[in-house]
Amino acid sequence: MKTSLKQTQMSNWKEGRKILLGVTGGIAAYKIPGLVRLIKKSNCEAEIILTNSARNFVAPMALETLAGRGVWSDENFDASIPHIKLTQWADVFVIAPCTANSLAKVARGIADNLLTSAAVAATCPLLIFPAMNENMYANKATQENIKILLDHGVKIIEPSDGALACGVSGKGRMPEPDEIMLEIFKALHPVHDMTGKKVLVTAGPTHEYLDPVRFISNPSSGKMGAAMARAAWYRGAEVKVIAGPVEINSYGFDVVHVTSASEMLEAVRENSAWADYIVKAAAVGDYRARSFEPQKIKREHKEFLTLELERNPDIAAEVGKLKRPGQILIGFAAETQNVSANAREKLARKNLDYILANDVAAEGSGFATDTNTLRLIPKDINKAEKIFSGLKEDIACEVWSDVVSL
Numbered sequence: 001m002k003t004s005l006k007q008t009q010m011s012n013w014k015e016g017r018k019i020l021l022g023v024t025g026g027i028a029a030y031k032i033p034g035l036v037r038l039i040k041k042s043n044c045e046a047e048i049i050l051t052n053s054a055r056n057f058v059a060p061m062a063l064e065t066l067a068g069r070g071v072w073s074d075e076n077f078d079a080s081i082p083h084i085k086l087t088q089w090a091d092v093f094v095i096a097p098c099t100a101n102s103l104a105k106v107a108r109g110i111a112d113n114l115l116t117s118a119a120v121a122a123t124c125p126l127l128i129f130p131a132m133n134e135n136m137y138a139n140k141a142t143q144e145n146i147k148i149l150l151d152h153g154v155k156i157i158e159p160s161d162g163a164l165a166c167g168v169s170g171k172g173r174m175p176e177p178d179e180i181m182l183e184i185f186k187a188l189h190p191v192h193d194m195t196g197k198k199v200l201v202t203a204g205p206t207h208e209y210l211d212p213v214r215f216i217s218n219p220s221s222g223k224m225g226a227a228m229a230r231a232a233w234y235r236g237a238e239v240k241v242i243a244g245p246v247e248i249n250s251y252g253f254d255v256v257h258v259t260s261a262s263e264m265l266e267a268v269r270e271n272s273a274w275a276d277y278i279v280k281a282a283a284v285g286d287y288r289a290r291s292f293e294p295q296k297i298k299r300e301h302k303e304f305l306t307l308e309l310e311r312n313p314d315i316a317a318e319v320g321k322l323k324r325p326g327q328i329l330i331g332f333a334a335e336t337q338n339v340s341a342n343a344r345e346k347l348a349r350k351n352l353d354y355i356l357a358n359d360v361a362a363e364g365s366g367f368a369t370d371t372n373t374l375r376l377i378p379k380d381i382n383k384a385e386k387i388f389s390g391l392k393e394d395i396a397c398e399v400w401s402d403v404v405s406l
């Protein structure tokens with residue numbers, strides 16, 4: 001199968017992509033209007049093919065309204081050869097949900113309707129989301145068909161365990177539309193050059209509790225770490241995230257949640273040997289309360305409250321000490337002054353390979369924003385420094401392009 005759009009600019013590789021969406025007659029088709037909305041919201045185009053059976057599960061008019069164009073079905077399977085034209089148009093062909101029946105047909109090259117004919121004709125990447133009752137999924141014939149498709153280079157997204165429409169709980173659930181969208185973007189990513197690589201990312205703030213109800217922290221949202229993690233996942237890496245107390249879209253990642261800097265250090269120590277790349281994007285608190293008050297500190301009769309703080313462990317420096325040959329360490333430096341000089345000093349002191357210097361005082365940069373401006377400083381002084389500005393998720397793609405190619 002052809003790798004689509006190798007020459008796509010990394011910063012806009014998601015925009016305007018052409019998604020051919022095949023919908024078959026499974027109950028999970030009720031989720032498809034939500035998916036079409038997300039495709040449109042992402043500024044991508046969708047052409048939709050329904051099997052006759054799918055029309056019983058999702059109304060063509062709902063999909064036409066959301067897609068802003070007509071949908072295709074066997075009624076249009078005529079001399080205009082839509083099965084060829086649609087697959088030539090598409091950057092990716094997604095079948096969601098895919099019934100046991102359609103899966104079997106595509107695996108065996110049976111082209112007896114518009115959707116299966118298009119699947120047999122497709123030269124773009126084919127992404128299939130099987131969804132069915134757990135016994136149908138476990139059936140030997142279905143499993144053999146999946147194996148055939150995998151051998152043919154088709155990407156199959158395993159259904160998850162959960163409540164199924166047939167009233168039982170088991171393996172057969174189609175992912176939610178936002179998760180399908182992530183898989184589509186992964187399939188569309190211009191390169192998968194981190195396949196087989198393991199990436200450990202720390203993200204978010206830490207909370208250092210003073211008493212049971214109060215903590216010291218910072219405004220980190222975890223967005224930059226999450227963007228680095230997602231961008232590595234799009235490129236094919238296996239990703240583990242150690243996250244402070246923030247919400248991270250964890251689809252496709254293994255996430256370890258921690259609260260304090262000490263817990264984060266412990267989790268990093270446990271996982272650091274596993275990783276080929278370690279990205280230290282968490283905003284770890286530098287200090288914690290010297291003593292934790294087991295009862296809530298009362299305000300009565302206290303005009304002033306003095307806190308005694310002690311220094312937290314330096315996680316990046318600890319990881320630097322544990323670094324094994326070939327492992328790449330990427331740190332972040334959030335600074336408000338002398339950004340470059342301070343970042344260079346950290347790079348050397350913490351045994352990092354790269355540091356991303358971040359002027360958190362600059363407009364639209366730093367904590368809790370969707371945008372950032374970062375200076376990528378390599379340890380190797382023969383390599384050029386680069387400045388990236390824009391959406392955090394776009395910057396993350398550019399950073400990996402640089403780090404992986406170097």
Ligand SMILES: Cc1cc2nc3c(=O)[nH]c(=O)nc-3n(C[C@H](O)[C@H](O)[C@H](O)COP(=O)(O)O)c2cc1C
Pocket residue numbers: 023024025026027028051052053054098099100101102103131132133136
């Ligand atoms: C109410 C109902 C729900 C169904 N749900 C599924 C399903 O989730 N997955 C599946 O593989 N088949 C399911 N089927 C069976 C398919 O609809 C049937 O195999 C059909 O022939 C599929 O046609 P298609 O693959 O051309 O869309 C269901 C059938 C009915 C009546």
